[in-house]
Amino acid sequence: MSGQSHISVKNLNIWYGKQHALQNINLDIPNKKLTAIIGPSGCGKTTLLKSFNRLLDLQDGFKISGKVLVDGEDIYDPKVEVTHLRKKMGLLSQRPCVLPMSIYENVAYGPRLHGIKDKRVLDEIVERYLQEASLWSEVKDRLHQPASRLSIGQQQRLCLARGLAVEPEVILGDEPTSALDPISAERIEQRFMELKGKYTMVIVTHLLRQAKRLADYIVFIYLGQVIEHGPARELFEKPKDSRTKAYVEGSFIEGYANQYVI
Amino acid sequence: MNTRQIKDTIAHKSMFLICLLVLNLALLIAWGLYRRAQPILATKSLGELLLNSTWHPGSGQFGLDGFILGTIWVTGIAIVIAVPLSILTAVYLAEYAPRKLSHLIKPVIDLLAGISPVIHGVWGVITIVPLVRDYMMPFFTEKLPFLPFSSDNYTGFCALTGGIVLAVMIFPIIISVVCEVLHTVPAEIREASLSLGATKWQTTKLAVLRKVYPGLVAAVILGLSRALGETIAVLMVAGCSLFALPKSFFDPAYPLPALIANTYGEMMSIPLYDSAVLLAAFILLLLTTLFNVAGWGILLRLERSRC
Numbered sequence: 001m002s003g004q005s006h007i008s009v010k011n012l013n014i015w016y017g018k019q020h021a022l023q024n025i026n027l028d029i030p031n032k033k034l035t036a037i038i039g040p041s042g043c044g045k046t047t048l049l050k051s052f053n054r055l056l057d058l059q060d061g062f063k064i065s066g067k068v069l070v071d072g073e074d075i076y077d078p079k080v081e082v083t084h085l086r087k088k089m090g091l092l093s094q095r096p097c098v099l100p101m102s103i104y105e106n107v108a109y110g111p112r113l114h115g116i117k118d119k120r121v122l123d124e125i126v127e128r129y130l131q132e133a134s135l136w137s138e139v140k141d142r143l144h145q146p147a148s149r150l151s152i153g154q155q156q157r158l159c160l161a162r163g164l165a166v167e168p169e170v171i172l173g174d175e176p177t178s179a180l181d182p183i184s185a186e187r188i189e190q191r192f193m194e195l196k197g198k199y200t201m202v203i204v205t206h207l208l209r210q211a212k213r214l215a216d217y218i219v220f221i222y223l224g225q226v227i228e229h230g231p232a233r234e235l236f237e238k239p240k241d242s243r244t245k246a247y248v249e250g251s252f253i254e255g256y257a258n259q260y261v262i
Numbered sequence: 263m264n265t266r267q268i269k270d271t272i273a274h275k276s277m278f279l280i281c282l283l284v285l286n287l288a289l290l291i292a293w294g295l296y297r298r299a300q301p302i303l304a305t306k307s308l309g310e311l312l313l314n315s316t317w318h319p320g321s322g323q324f325g326l327d328g329f330i331l332g333t334i335w336v337t338g339i340a341i342v343i344a345v346p347l348s349i350l351t352a353v354y355l356a357e358y359a360p361r362k363l364s365h366l367i368k369p370v371i372d373l374l375a376g377i378s379p380v381i382h383g384v385w386g387v388i389t390i391v392p393l394v395r396d397y398m399m400p401f402f403t404e405k406l407p408f409l410p411f412s413s414d415n416y417t418g419f420c421a422l423t424g425g426i427v428l429a430v431m432i433f434p435i436i437i438s439v440v441c442e443v444l445h446t447v448p449a450e451i452r453e454a455s456l457s458l459g460a461t462k463w464q465t466t467k468l469a470v471l472r473k474v475y476p477g478l479v480a481a482v483i484l485g486l487s488r489a490l491g492e493t494i495a496v497l498m499v500a501g502c503s504l505f506a507l508p509k510s511f512f513d514p515a516y517p518l519p520a521l522i523a524n525t526y527g528e529m530m531s532i533p534l535y536d537s538a539v540l541l542a543a544f545i546l547l548l549l550t551t552l553f554n555v556a557g558w559g560i561l562l563r564l565e566r567s568r569c
Contacts, residue, residue, distance in 0.1 A: 055453055060361060087459030097450035100473040109468070110458040159454070166458050 006031040006170065006200040007052060012066035014047055016059060021047050023224045025066070029217070034192065034201040036215035036232070038208065039247070044224045045204040046174050052202065053089035053172060054082055070170070087114065090163030090199075092176040096155035098147035099162075103130075103139050106147045106158055110166035125165055133161035133191060153184025160191060171195065173203040177210065189214060208248060212236060220244050292547055299541035302534045311541065315507045324538040326545065328507045332421070332515035333549070335508050336500055337489045339425025340432060344489075345482055348433045352440035357466050368441070375434035383498035386427035391418040391499060398422070399512050413512035415501065421508050421515035424500030428492055432485035439484055443477030444470065476564045483557030490550050493519035518546040 005028035012025040022044045029035050037045045050056045051068055054075060067074045075085050087110075099106050107126045116122060126143070130136040135157040139150070147158055156176065163171065173192075177185035192201065192214055205211050211218060212232070219229040220241075228235060228244045239245040302311070302324060314325030355364040395418025402411040413420070447470050455465040471478070501514020502524065508515045526539045 053457055055457060058449070058452070058456075083459045083461055086457050089457070091453070091457035093450055093453060095450065097448070097454045099451065099454060099469050109455070113458060113460050113464055113468075162454075162458065 004031050005029060006070070007202070008067075008069040008072075009048075009051075010067040010069065012048075012051065012068060013064065014044075014051060014056070015061075015063040017061040021224055022051075025226050027219060027226055027229060029200065029202055032197055032200050033216040034196045034203065034214050035217040035219060036211040037202065037204045037219045037221060038206065038211050039221035041206060043221050045206075045221050048219075048221065049172050049174055049202060049204050052170070053086050053091060055086075055091070057082070087166050088168055089170045089172055090166065090168035092156070092159055092163060092171065092173040094175045095179045096152060096159045098150070098155050098158055101147065102144045103147045103150070103158060104143040106162050107165050110162060114166065129161040129165040130158075132164055132195075133157040134187065135161060151184075153180050153187065156180055156184065156188060157191070160188070168199065170200045170202065173201065173205075175204055175206065178206075208250070220247065222247070292544070295540055295544040295547060299537055299544050302537035302541055305534065311538075317504055319532045319535045319538070322534070324534065324541075326518075326538075326542055329516055329518045329521050329542060330545065330549075332500070332508055333490065333517040333519075333546070335421040335511075335515045336424040336428060336496055336517050337486065339422060339511070340428035340489045341482070341486055343425060343429035344432050344436060344485060347429075348436035348485075349440055349478065349481075351433070352437045352444065353466060353471070355437070356441050356444035357470065358462070368438075371434045371437050375438065379431065379492060379495040380498075382427055382431050383495035386423060386495060386499035390423050390426050394418045394420065394423045394426070394512075402511070410510040411512060413510040415503075415512055415514050417501065417514075419499060419501035419514060420512045421500060422511040424496045424515055424517070427495050427499050428489050431492060431495060432488050435488055436481045436485040439481035440474075440478060443474045443481065446477075447473050476561050479557060479561050479564065483554060483561075486553055486557070487550055490553065491519060491546070493523050496520055497523060518542050518549075522546070 007027075007029035009025050009027040009029075012022055012027075013020070014022040025048065037048060039045050047056065051064070052070070052075075056062050056064070064076060068076060070085065070088065073080065099109055101109070104126055107129055108122045111122060111125050116125070127136060127140075130139065135154060138154060139158075147155065150158060156179075177188050180188065189210065192203070195201065196214075196216070203214065215232045217230070218232050218235040220227045220235065220243075222243055228239060228241045235244065236248055239248055306324065311324060311326055312330070313327055314323070315327040315331075316323040316325045317328065355367060359367070395416065399411075399413075399416070399418070402409070403413075451469050451473055452465055455469040456462075460468070496517055497520035500517065500520065502516045502520050503514040504516065507513075522539055522543050526536075530536055
């Protein structure tokens with residue numbers, strides 16, 4: 001397994017202040033496959049995702065123990081350059097968040113940060129990745145208009161193009177279709193299907209159908225713990241844990257509601 | 263109609279009237295100043311008043327040139343010093359500083375904004391004046407002779423001192439507005455930029471500050487308005503000498519508000535004196551309005567071109 005894993009999580013514990021958000025996570029994310037992290041809301045899915053590109057560092061009172069290895073390198077090692085790590089890990093957030101500039105500048109933003117100045121090279125990059133995110137034909141005549149004028153679905157595809165333009169190895173998606181209408185969501189899913197195999201992809205979703213449609217590998221998180229993980233078909237058809245079984249069948253998990261009763 | 267509705271109507275109408283009154287006050291002040299300035303405008307041409315630097319009421323000379331220039335010098339220096347420093351301070355407090363530290367510093371800054379101008383003036387006299395006189399003036403005159411630094415005013419009471427004191431006075435205003443504005447930027451913008459591999463500074467400079475650009479302009483306008491109208495502190499440190507047209511950082515400057523505060527109510531027997539001083543007040547009002555309108559105009563254009 002370790003030969004094919006891209007991200008390895010070893011004994012990961014995360015706290016926000018006193019809240020123990022993730023407990024003893026051990027996990028291998030397979031290389032160039034699409035992994036879906038599923039589980040009920042507030043169970044630590046996004047926390048786990050954001051621990052992969054160290055965006056959690058921005059949170060106040062955040063504490064971590066254990067290791068996250070990307071390409072065999074511990075990303076929480078103080079010697080690691082965070083900017084370099086984050087360049088490797090493209091992030092697609094829950095709500096599309098365009099930067100306050102033109103469509104063109106949004107895509108060119110990343111490459112510019114990393115030192116590409118030549119206008120012709122940038123033009124090429126912008127066209128290539130807008131095409132890869134299937135947005136090019138819709139925006140090619142208005143590249144220099146503010147990105148905020150695009151529809152929300154187009155904005156999410158622009159964010160995808162922007163993320164791809166820094167040539168990441170991993171694409172992280174934090175419920176990337178939850179703010180979109182069904183048609184825009186489907187277009188994003190189609191993109192993901194095409195990008196599978198080129199990139200290692202990790203997607204947080206609370207939509208079981210989406211996980212079933214897209215994922216090769218499933219991680220089921222419940223109350224800050226990984227209950228079960230494995231190849232998608234196996235996990236959906238023959239869940240080993242009763243809680244996984246209940247969740248994938250859409251029935252109540254015993255005791256879940258009680259967690260929130262004070 | 264029942265009493266509840268009557269009360270509602272009364273509240274509505276009376277608040278409308280109060281609002282009208284406040285609006286009218288501004289117009290009334292402008293109109294009153296203009297009317298009182300009328301006598302001098304009737305006897306002398308605008309050119310004679312605005313493009314003439316001789317202020318000699320005894321012989322009927324009322325050139326306001328020097329005062330307008332003095333206002334521009336002092337305010338300009340204050341803005342040039344205050345804007346970069348206070349924006350960077352605000353950026354540090356909002357983006358970089360640990361939350362505990364910024365919670366500690368914020369109230370201190372708000373306190374600074376509330377300090378009486380006369381205290382700033384006294385502090386200017388005992389601290390900034392000697393600093394300018396003994397250190398800055400010899401240094402700049404010697405090292406940067408190509409800039410307008412040479413002057414035969416060796417007292418330390420000069421445009422630069424006024425500008426420095428004013429800058430300190432408008433720091434807290436700009437800082438707190440910029441801080442507020444930076445807090446309105448959604449965290450996702452920072453996450454989006456950081457996750458592309460940007461450093462914190464790149465994120466701040468290219469994404470966050472760009473997002474709040476109109477807010478920065480608004481903060482500067484607020485600071486500028488305050489600086490234009492500030493009277494007592496400037497009057498205490500800027501020299502306020504009558505006979506010089508300020509040409510250098512170290513020349514004394516005599517801004518309009520200081521002129522009005524210093525002379526209004528004295529020597530009213532001199533013909534047209536009172537009218538000339540009120541003309542100065544009217545010009546100050548116009549200048550402030552002009553800068554504000556220009557500022558908001560820039561703001562509107564920026565906002566429209568972005569969304």
